[in-house]
Structures are given as C-alpha cells and as structure tokens.
Amino acid sequence: MFKKILIAEDFQGDNKSIVDTLKERMAITEIQEALYCDTAFSRVQVALNEGAPIELLITDLSFKPGTLPRKLTSGYELIKAVRKVDPNLKIIVNSVEDNPVRIKKLVEEDQINGYVCKGRKSLNELVEAVYAVCNDEIFISPQIDWNTQHNVVELEELDLLVIKDMAEGFSKREIRDRLIKAGVKPNSESSLDKRVSKLFVQFDVKNSTHLIAKLTRQGII
Numbered sequence: 001m002f003k004k005i006l007i008a009e010d011f012q013g014d015n016k017s018i019v020d021t022l023k024e025r026m027a028i029t030e031i032q033e034a035l036y037c038d039t040a041f042s043r044v045q046v047a048l049n050e051g052a053p054i055e056l057l058i059t060d061l062s063f064k065p066g067t068l069p070r071k072l073t074s075g076y077e078l079i080k081a082v083r084k085v086d087p088n089l090k091i092i093v094n095s096v097e098d099n100p101v102r103i104k105k106l107v108e109e110d111q112i113n114g115y116v117c118k119g120r121k122s123l124n125e126l127v128e129a130v131y132a133v134c135n136d137e138i139f140i141s142p143q144i145d146w147n148t149q150h151n152v153v154e155l156e157e158l159d160l161l162v163i164k165d166m167a168e169g170f171s172k173r174e175i176r177d178r179l180i181k182a183g184v185k186p187n188s189e190s191s192l193d194k195r196v197s198k199l200f201v202q203f204d205v206k207n208s209t210h211l212i213a214k215l216t217r218q219g220i221i
Helices: 012-026 037-049 075-085 100-108 122-134 157-167 172-182 189-202 208-217
Strands: 004-008 030-034 056-059 090-095 114-117
Touching: 004 012, 004 037, 012 030, 012 122, 030 037, 037 056, 037 075, 056 075, 056 122, 075 090, 090 122, 100 114, 114 122, 157 172, 157 189, 157 208, 172 189, 189 208
Parallel strands: 004 030, 004 056, 056 090, 090 114
Antiparallel strands: none
C-alpha cells in the first residue's frame, strides 16, 4: 500500500474528509495536503530531490483563484507538470467533472491512473481507486461511460487542426496557408469546405461559431 500521499484540493473540508477516510480505512499515515497547484508541484519536486518521492497524487481539476499569484492554475496543468518531473508518480483525479472526452484524454494522454467523480459515493470510490491503483490497475468511476461511441467522438488529426485554427480566428485562406506551410494534405480551400461541412453534420450544428462552442463544451478542443 502507498505510504506517502499528496492531496491537492482547494477546499479544506474536502481535504479533511479524504484524509480522515484514508487514515481510518487504509491506515495511511503520511498524507500531505496542498491548497494550491504550485504548492503541490513544489512538494513533488522537493520529495524527489530528497530521495523520498510522493507515491500517489490525488488532485482536483478546478482550483479557484486565491490571494497568491499562480503559475499552475488547474489540476490539468499540475498533472502535466508533475508528469514531466516524475513519470512514475501515480495520479488519481477526484473531481466533479464528468465529461467522458476530457477524462479519456486524461487517461490516454496524461496517463492518470484513476478518476473519481465527486458525489455521494465518492469517498468509497476513492478508497477503491487507491487500492486499484496500488495494484497497477486503472480505476474509473462506474458512472463514466467513456467507451461508448455516443459519448466519445474520435476526430481525425486534420479535423482538430482545422477546428483549433478556426477557434483562434484564422480565416479559411489563412488555415489553408498554415496547412501548406506544415506540409499537411489535403490543404485546398475546397477540401477545407468539405471537411467543415462534414463536421457540421456530424455535430448537428449550422455554423462555425456553434461548432466551436459545442466542441469546447464537450472538451474536444
């Protein structure tokens, strides 16, 4: 079982519940707490430098601004930062976020080891998640139906490039020029029109503004 755990959570009430549960039900004695992502990252670095690394990070995704200036403003940024300095660190996300697209990205791209949705049963699920991750298993809250085609839409890489450029305000001609410069094909304006029209149908929207808004809400971009 893990001996050294760090909890990154900006609500002290949630922190206390998690700490009490892990100590009482799992006999974990060394549990550190951090209210800010920067503090959590610093503790991961210090523990590494001292030769006694943090074994498990439990983090929320959303952190409200406080009085201190911040470099890392969210759990997403914290996860990416700690992955760079300690690829072996086990990570469990404990969050109200239930978007299957975002969760899938966290598992596949950021290599998190567990995901628990905050709710009535979340403390029980968190205990299950810690046991599972300790045994090198991945734990996902049962209510997250992230394997269904309905929930998780797979887009081609070129689709994502085009959509992200559209979201940043590039014109069709500018997007074409950027694709040509990057050596990406097809890159004609007519092929872009066809690709965008296909996305309109796929996501049941009528214009680019609605498309970008919908994909942003779904966590795809």
